[in-house]
Amino acid sequence: MNPKVVAIIPAGGSGRRMQSRNPKQYLLLDGKPVLVHTLLRLQQHSLIDEILLVVPEQDRSFVVENIEKPYRLTKIREVISGGKERQDSVRNGLARVGDDCDIIVVHDGVRPFVAEETLSQVIGAALRFGAAIAGVPVTDTVKQSDGAGNISRTLNREALWLAQTPQAFGRRILQEAYLKAAEEDFHGTDDASLVEHLGIPVKLIPGSYRNIKITTPDDLVLAGAFLKQD
Ligand SMILES: Nc1ccn([C@@H]2O[C@H](COP(=O)(O)OP(=O)(O)OP(=O)(O)O)[C@@H](O)[C@H]2O)c(=O)n1
Numbered sequence: 001m002n003p004k005v006v007a008i009i010p011a012g013g014s015g016r017r018m019q020s021r022n023p024k025q026y027l028l029l030d031g032k033p034v035l036v037h038t039l040l041r042l043q044q045h046s047l048i049d050e051i052l053l054v055v056p057e058q059d060r061s062f063v064v065e066n067i068e069k070p071y072r073l074t075k076i077r078e079v080i081s082g083g084k085e086r087q088d089s090v091r092n093g094l095a096r097v098g099d100d101c102d103i104i105v106v107h108d109g110v111r112p113f114v115a116e117e118t119l120s121q122v123i124g125a126a127l128r129f130g131a132a133i134a135g136v137p138v139t140d141t142v143k144q145s146d147g148a149g150n151i152s153r154t155l156n157r158e159a160l161w162l163a164q165t166p167q168a169f170g171r172r173i174l175q176e177a178y179l180k181a182a183e184e185d186f187h188g189t190d191d192a193s194l195v196e197h198l199g200i201p202v203k204l205i206p207g208s209y210r211n212i213k214i215t216t217p218d219d220l221v222l223a224g225a226f227l228k229q230d
């Protein structure tokens, strides 16, 4: 039997660094909200069975009426209220995952350029090894600051990667990681950090430099250029 794959899409942020009136997940790219671009990529992926979409609590009905229904996002099983931090939003999504799920894929609602191939490879590696994320090698030289405006050391770039989403995990592994994080008040900026905290190895799958997270106004300019090329 095929494994059941559920995608949790955290889109519950307010986009402070974008400094726009509307949260960045609703800003238009080529006439469609950023979040719709992202969701269509997951909707169209043959390995993804269900989507749990997490949005700001006050936006749930807006998202159902203006995103889920008009764009026929039929894989969305539930639109869930987000929490204060990204980790809280993913936790709310995780609470709605059924026991029949084998693999959970977490993917930021604001990474609209995720490639089909990246999703396939990350899901495949999670099936084989239990935990896998997409990432790209660092291309700049990385300095550690001493916190007072000086460099304390230069890190070895050979070993450094930028973590992206998608990040995929066996269901029980991610549930256990979130449980331990709650018990120990552990906070991470991605889901893999929580699994690493469990002591479980996580595979790094080379992704794409195009899989940007829309974070600042400059990212929207870049996204517009990528769309023109597609
Ligand atoms: N409480 C939160 C915060 C973030 N996210 C989601 O997690 C993803 C990555 O977060 P980020 O880029 O930091 O989004 P924001 O928190 O909205 O941005 P900022 O930090 O600039 O406020 C986004 O899809 C965002 O909507 C979420 O679901 N719930």
Ligand SMILES: C[C@](O)(CO)[C@H](O)COP(=O)(O)O
Residues within 6 Å of the ligand: 086, 108, 162, 163, 164, 165, 189, 190, 191, 213
């Ligand atoms: C999960 C993530 O996209 C991996 O790079 C990133 O850590 C999210 O960070 P943010 O500060 O919530 O944007």
